[in-house]
Amino acid sequence: MHTAVIVDDERIARNEIAYLLRDYSQIKVVAQAGSLDEAIAAIEHSSPDILFLDVQLQGTTGFELFERTKVEAHVIFVTAYDEYAVRAFEVNALDYLTKPVRSDRLHRAIERFLHQVEERRPAATQINLSDSVLLTIDRAPRFVRLASLDCIHAEGDYTRLICDGRCIGLVMKSMKEWEDLLPAKHFCRIQRSIIVNCEQVVRFEAHASGGYEVYMRNLADPLVMSRRYARLFRSRFAV
Secondary structure, three states: EEEEEEEEHHHHHHHHHHHHHHHHOOEEEEEEEHHHHHHHHHHHHHHHOOEEEOEEEOOOEEEHHHHHHOOOOOEEEEEEOOOOOOHHHHHOOOOOEOOOHHHHHHEEEEEEHHHHHHOOOOOOOOOOOEEEEEEEEEOEEEEEEHHHEEEEEEEEEEEEEEEEEEEEEEEEOHHHHHHHEEEEOOOOEEEEEEEHHHHHHEEEEEEOOOEEEEEEEOOOOOOOHHHHHHHHHHHHHOO
8 A cells, every 4th residue: 555645735626636546546645735834744744655746835836845855755746837847857756747637647647656666666585385474363473384374265354374274363464465475386366365275286176167176185175266267277287
């Protein structure tokens, strides 16, 4: 989740941007500011990832912000005029939007922001099946051997871990985070809400849905691999 601060001396303009940003689940507006002083306080308090900054503020301009405080956020300038565009990019602005802000133009700016953030993100540490990971399970720290994992089930904002045939608790980690962490040659998603340890798979049987029933070494009942993920699985493992 990326945090955003909106700076504009017009409440309607701030609310308009906040409303448009509701379409982006990756971005959370943590503060709005109607003046330079409020903007400085909001930035120093929340250290946002992205800053929507009006060029013309009452009695000053948004450019003065960079003289009064350290701004490490990606900056998107917003203004009713385009005469400040050159100066905006002199301070390494990510983008420059004119009012009224169009949803398609904001979308391009957000895509540019997300692309730059992804490029700067350090590569995930590679781990092996023989490794253990430190997890907070049911609010308590615990080491878990990846080889002992049978499968991972999505549970809302959490995931449920099944190890050696039994549930060991909930972890506040998304399926996407697990996919980024786990060694891809050993773990595979078989449906939207389940990742399995391929080393624990005993056999597959055709399912009426067009996918497979996946029988695991430590589980009494099979898991169902959806048709979509069955195609991905076949292309990946040539089954």
